[in-house]
Amino acid sequence: KVIRIYKRAKSRFEHGERCALSPEGGRIYDKNRLSPFKAGPFLFAMSADAPVVPLVILGAYEALPKGGILFNTHAWSHTIRIKILKPIETSAYTEETRKDLQKLVYDQMNAIWEMQNR
Numbered sequence: 802k803v804i805r806i807y808k809r810a811k812s813r814f815e816h817g818e819r820c821a822l823s824p825e826g827g828r829i830y831d832k833n834r835l836s837p838f839k840a841g842p843f844l845f846a847m848s849a850d851a852p853v854v855p856l857v858i859l860g861a862y863e864a865l866p867k868g869g870i871l872f873n874t875h876a877w878s879h880t881i882r883i884k885i886l887k888p889i890e891t892s893a894y895t896e897e898t899r900k901d902l903q904k905l906v907y908d909q910m911n912a913i914w915e916m917q918n919r
Contacts, residue, residue, distance in 0.1 A: 806845075807844060807845055807848035807849070808848065810845055810848050810849035810851070811848060811849045811850055811851075813849070814849045814850070814851045822841070822842035822845060823842070824838035824839055824841075824842045824843070824903075824906070824907075825837075825838060825839070826838075826839045826841075830862045830866075830867065832918045833915070833918065834911055834914065834915065835907065835910060835911045835914050837907075838903050838906070838907050840899060840903065843891075843894075843899050843902055843903050843906070844896075844899065846891045847891045847894055847895075847896075847899065847902070850891065850892055851891065852888035852889060852890050852891060853888065853889045853891060853902070853906055854885065854886070854888045854889075855885075855886040855889070855906050855909055855910050856883055856884060856885045856886065857883070857884040857886070857910050857913045857914055857917075858881065858882075858883050859881065859882040859883070859884065859913075859914075859917050859918075860879060860880050860881040860882055861881050863879060864879040864881055882917075884913050884917075886909055886910070886913070889902070889905065889906060
């Protein structure tokens, strides 16, 4: 079923659809580093011949910790920042080099994560 979705992705992107996928695959929080990335979002982007646009969301966990029900229960406001990095074309990557793409994106995003959480 997933493979069929990936195959349809290219046509959907050609018709202007966009999507956001989380490579971490869950809400595991570690202030020191991002969780390891899963392959799915990268395979999806590669099959659609779509660029990966890395973005790092900072402050979301503090605004709504895992298990929390309401945002900002501890304060009237909380800042959530989004850092959007340069798009990375996926056309040069294959299934055999997907891990290289995954590592490149992880390293760029994790550098922002570590710098902001010092």
